[in-house]
Amino acid sequence: MAKFNLNINGKTQEVEVDPSTPMLWVLRDHFKLLGTKYGCGIAQCGACTVHLGDDAVRSCQLPVSSVGDKDITTIEGLSEKGDHPVQQAWLEVDVPQCGYCQAGQIMTASALLEKNPNPSDEEIETAMNGNICRCGTYTRIKKAVKIAANSVNA
Amino acid sequence: MTLVKTAIGRRSFIKSSALVGGGLMLGFNWLASCKLNPEQVNSLPGEWFELNGYLKIADNGQVTIMSPNPEGGQNVKTAMPMIVAEELDIDWKDVIVEQAPLNTDLYSRQFIGGSQAIRTSWEGLRMAGATARHMLKAAAAEAWKVPIEEITTETGTLHHKSSKKSASFGEMASAAAQISVPEEVELKAIDDFKIIGTSKKNVDGHKIVTGKPLFGIDTQSEGMLTAMIVHPPAFGMKLKSVDDTAVKTMPGIQDVFTLNVLDDNYERQHFDTCTFLEVVAIVGHSTWEVMNAKKAISVEWEPFETYAEERKPYRGPKQKLMIPSGLENTSDHKAKMAEMGSKKAAIVRRDGKPETAFRNAAKIIERTYTAPFLAHNCMEPMNFFADVKGDSAQLSGPLQKAELTELAISARLGIPVEQIDIQLTRLGGGYGRRSYAHWALEAAVISQKMKAPVKLVYTREDDMTGGIYRPAYQVTYKAALDSSNNLTALHINAGGIPESPLYANRFPAGAVDHYLAESWKISTNITIGSFRAPRSNFMASAEQSFLDEVAESAGKDPIDFRLELLNRAAKNPVGEKNDYDADRYAGVLKLVKEKSNWGKKDPDIKRGVAAYFCHNSYAAQVVDMTWENDQPNIQKVTCAIDCGIVINPDAASNLCEGGIVDGIGNALYGELPFKDGSPQKRNFDTYHMIRMSESPKEIDVHFVKNNVDPTGLGEPTFPPIFAALANALYSATGKRFYNQPFINEMKALK
Numbered sequence: 001m002a003k004f005n006l007n008i009n010g011k012t013q014e015v016e017v018d019p020s021t022p023m024l025w026v027l028r029d030h031f032k033l034l035g036t037k038y039g040c041g042i043a044q045c046g047a048c049t050v051h052l053g054d055d056a057v058r059s060c061q062l063p064v065s066s067v068g069d070k071d072i073t074t075i076e077g078l079s080e081k082g083d084h085p086v087q088q089a090w091l092e093v094d095v096p097q098c099g100y101c102q103a104g105q106i107m108t109a110s111a112l113l114e115k116n117p118n119p120s121d122e123e124i125e126t127a128m129n130g131n132i133c134r135c136g137t138y139t140r141i142k143k144a145v146k147i148a149a150n151s152v153n154a
Numbered sequence: 155m156t157l158v159k160t161a162i163g164r165r166s167f168i169k170s171s172a173l174v175g176g177g178l179m180l181g182f183n184w185l186a187s188c189k190l191n192p193e194q195v196n197s198l199p200g201e202w203f204e205l206n207g208y209l210k211i212a213d214n215g216q217v218t219i220m221s222p223n224p225e226g227g228q229n230v231k232t233a234m235p236m237i238v239a240e241e242l243d244i245d246w247k248d249v250i251v252e253q254a255p256l257n258t259d260l261y262s263r264q265f266i267g268g269s270q271a272i273r274t275s276w277e278g279l280r281m282a283g284a285t286a287r288h289m290l291k292a293a294a295a296e297a298w299k300v301p302i303e304e305i306t307t308e309t310g311t312l313h314h315k316s317s318k319k320s321a322s323f324g325e326m327a328s329a330a331a332q333i334s335v336p337e338e339v340e341l342k343a344i345d346d347f348k349i350i351g352t353s354k355k356n357v358d359g360h361k362i363v364t365g366k367p368l369f370g371i372d373t374q375s376e377g378m379l380t381a382m383i384v385h386p387p388a389f390g391m392k393l394k395s396v397d398d399t400a401v402k403t404m405p406g407i408q409d410v411f412t413l414n415v416l417d418d419n420y421e422r423q424h425f426d427t428c429t430f431l432e433v434v435a436i437v438g439h440s441t442w443e444v445m446n447a448k449k450a451i452s453v454e455w456e457p458f459e460t461y462a463e464e465r466k467p468y469r470g471p472k473q474k475l476m477i478p479s480g481l482e483n484t485s486d487h488k489a490k491m492a493e494m495g496s497k498k499a500a501i502v503r504r505d506g507k508p509e510t511a512f513r514n515a516a517k518i519i520e521r522t523y524t525a526p527f528l529a530h531n532c533m534e535p536m537n538f539f540a541d542v543k544g545d546s547a548q549l550s551g552p553l554q555k556a557e558l559t560e561l562a563i564s565a566r567l568g569i570p571v572e573q574i575d576i577q578l579t580r581l582g583g584g585y586g587r588r589s590y591a592h593w594a595l596e597a598a599v600i601s602q603k604m605k606a607p608v609k610l611v612y613t614r615e616d617d618m619t620g621g622i623y624r625p626a627y628q629v630t631y632k633a634a635l636d637s638s639n640n641l642t643a644l645h646i647n648a649g650g651i652p653e654s655p656l657y658a659n660r661f662p663a664g665a666v667d668h669y670l671a672e673s674w675k676i677s678t679n680i681t682i683g684s685f686r687a688p689r690s691n692f693m694a695s696a697e698q699s700f701l702d703e704v705a706e707s708a709g710k711d712p713i714d715f716r717l718e719l720l721n722r723a724a725k726n727p728v729g730e731k732n733d734y735d736a737d738r739y740a741g742v743l744k745l746v747k748e749k750s751n752w753g754k755k756d757p758d759i760k761r762g763v764a765a766y767f768c769h770n771s772y773a774a775q776v777v778d779m780t781w782e783n784d785q786p787n788i789q790k791v792t793c794a795i796d797c798g799i800v801i802n803p804d805a806a807s808n809l810c811e812g813g814i815v816d817g818i819g820n821a822l823y824g825e826l827p828f829k830d831g832s833p834q835k836r837n838f839d840t841y842h843m844i845r846m847s848e849s850p851k852e853i854d855v856h857f858v859k860n861n862v863d864p865t866g867l868g869e870p871t872f873p874p875i876f877a878a879l880a881n882a883l884y885s886a887t888g889k890r891f892y893n894q895p896f897i898n899e900m901k902a903l904k
């Protein structure tokens with residue numbers, strides 16, 4: 001057990017856990033930030049995606065001890081009112097089916113647009129390929145990413 | 155308008171106890187569950203009046219509609235309330251939707267399965283809205299002392315024309331709640347629909363994109379413990395012994411014990427499939443601690459002996475199933491299916507004289523198709539919350555068949571169903587998997603033992619290796635053509651492990667003079683369950699690939715060839731039990747032909763077509779692909795579907811798109827092989843799920859417009875896409891694909 005001070009969604013918060021604990025479980029079990037989802041635990045599905053600094057990372061493979069003072073943003077912290085351009089585009093296209101994978105999809109997409117505000121189809125596919133959606137909403141996700149890109153650039 | 159009796163028929167959705175007007179206010183917790191801004195607080199209703207089990211009207215005109223069925227991505231939580239709102243005649247923006255808990259007194263068939271939610275509840279939901287509207291009108295008639303026939307409604311307002319009186323629904327709600335339920339109500343004419351047929355956004359959209367805790371796995375409760383199970387590593391194995399000494403003292407671990415999922419004398423129903431009868435439970439404070447203990451525990455397993463299992467199936471009498479001992483292998487499965495398929499089997503349907511027709515044939519085509527076991531891989535792993543205290547239980551989780559789960563849990567815990575409360579959480583995917591809720595029993599037993607609230611969570615590996623798979627199948631089709639290339643006879647020999655996929659009365663039965671369908675099955679200890687369009691998902695893939703090959707051999711266009719057969723089935727059907735409407739079937743083929751510009755040839759685009767009827771809806775699809783770097787690049791899928799009246803078109807289209815993407819993924823990559831009883835894929839590093847770059851670039855869905863009552867949509871687009879894809883792959887590569895997943899034979903092409 002060790003104590004960690006973490007910057008999560010703009011707030012510094014303390015937690016005492018085993019240093020090997022993945023951020024996914026720190027977020028879900030200790031901070032009750034339940035928007036970040038468990039899907040595979042081995043960085044293959046993207047359901048657990050959060051931002052570490054500016055990067056989209058798989059929190060299931062991110063030990064709490066490796067975070068340090070970097071900022072962590074979860075779906076709950078992406079925007080105050082749920083009106084981030086990516087979230088708005090998601091609502092406009094009505095992307096979700098079951099919805100389980102969508103927080104991860106949105107976190108991956110928003111990190112992509114932060115770095116590359118005008119991605120090509122191929123760049124979108126490369127960035128989003130780590131996020132599985134069994135419901136099969138990929139064509140809508142791609143459409144929503146493009147709409148969000150246009151609104152970011154507008 | 156149509157006049158319908160509100161009398162309680164078997165198919166009716168509302169049960170009598172709910173029809174006592176002004177009944178109890180149900181636990182109304184939406185205010186407690188959201189933080190409100192000042193404007194919202196000002197517009198808060200002072201009081202709510204419940205008119206029936208489906209809806210309550212507030213004094214300020216807001217309407218809360220309960221969505222009875224669990225939501226798993228089919229968007230019923232938006233579509234079902236839309237139907238109620240339509241007949242009630244209100245503005246959709248005044249509607250608040252709430253998920254109803256399991257309540258067998260108020261609602262019937264709170265199921266997800268068979269794409270039947272809308273079809274079976276259509277009448278009941280309309281009636282619920284229309285009944286409430288009638289009660290509001292009656293209240294106004296009483297208040298204004300005018301005949302009810304002179305009262306009209308218009309989006310949330312009641313009018314009396316000659317006296318120029320009007321009132322909002324909110325103003326009349328209190329009086330309406332005192333009105334007795336009418337014996338007959340008028341339903342709107344379909345042409346007068348204002349809400350149905352217009353696209354409404356997902357009522358939970360905002361909650362989903364902001365990460366609100368909607369799913370079973372998000373359940374939290376004071377003092378809640380986390381539990382996981384350890385189940386045998388292979389089918390055919392059972393628990394021998396557990397050594398938990400190292401684990402019990404690990405940080406955060408509360409208890410380790412073994413449990414029997416079902417009592418020995420329990421009479422199983424259709425959905426009580428239980429893969430592993432005895433499992434080890436590990437209970438602790440946090441997920442990571444329990445996961446670590448799970449890795450550290452040492453458990454010994456041993457092979458079990460053949461045993462019998464009694465079961466009361468969906469329909470028909472009790473069955474006795476033999477569960478064979480042994481550690482099975484995929485290679486043996488294939489060999490056994492090949493052997494069974496080469497023999498005569500039980501005849502399910504026979505028309506004309508198939509043997510003679512084959513003897514006289516000018517040409518015979520015979521092909522065999524196979525498909526492997528598939529895991530559902532819902533993105534939300536299996537999980538369930540249970541708080542069992544003495545003689546009552548509070549339960550919550552993602553269930554497709556909550557009513558049946560409740561019965562099983564009641565029997566296992568010895569607690570009457572009246573003392574069990576089940577909240578229905580959003581399902582992070584279901585596709586059939588969550589109809590078999592052995593994990594709910596496990597959670598309940600663990601909570602009862604721990605005397606504490608417990609959330610049971612399966613790891614992805616537990617989930618993928620835990621059984622309830624799509625069965626493995628094989629079918630051989632044999633066709634006879636005469637010298638003018640007419641299809642004169644068809645022979646189908648279908649079977650699987652452990653069930654046959656055959657639907658003997660579906661197309662092309664009825665369109666061929668001489669027809670023979672045979673069926674067989676092979677037992678296994680690998681458990682199976684419904685998987686998005688059960689059996690259809692395989693039969694469509696094989697049948698529609700085969701017809702493509704027969705059309706080619708007959709020198710006919712694949713769409714024209716199918717239309718020719720359907721024309722025969724419509725005009726002069728063979729046999730009486732044909733399970734489809736040939737005209738509607740042909741309708742989707744004609745629509746897809748038009749919308750895909752089928753006649754227009756582009757040398758770079760390779761195309762394939764398929765159509766199928768299942769779950770009361772008709773679907774036809776055209777796949778357009780290019781072949782690049784030894785791989786398919788799917789440019790576009792055009793889909794035509796006839797599911798009757800479409801409630802919420804954009805959401806309906808989304809569901810069709812999903813079925814198409816999911817089908818392409820499973821056809822190309824889906825497979826769960828076994829070695830010595832052990833599933834050879836345990837997580838998404840080896841189980842290839844379709845990803846964005848492998849999905850169609852564009853999907854174009856078209857609905858047949860008609861006024862037929864709505865039918866299923868979650869499943870019908872899934873089966874035919876396997877074949878449309880296989881047929882497009884053939885035009886791209888010159889090779890027919892007979893064995894799923896196609897990726898294996900695609901690799902061999904290189």
Ligand code: FES
Binds near residue numbers: 047
């Ligand atoms: S749970 Fe982290 S990638 Fe799947």
Ligand code: FES
Binds near residue numbers: 096099101135227582
């Ligand atoms: S919406 Fe269900 S898994 Fe993506």
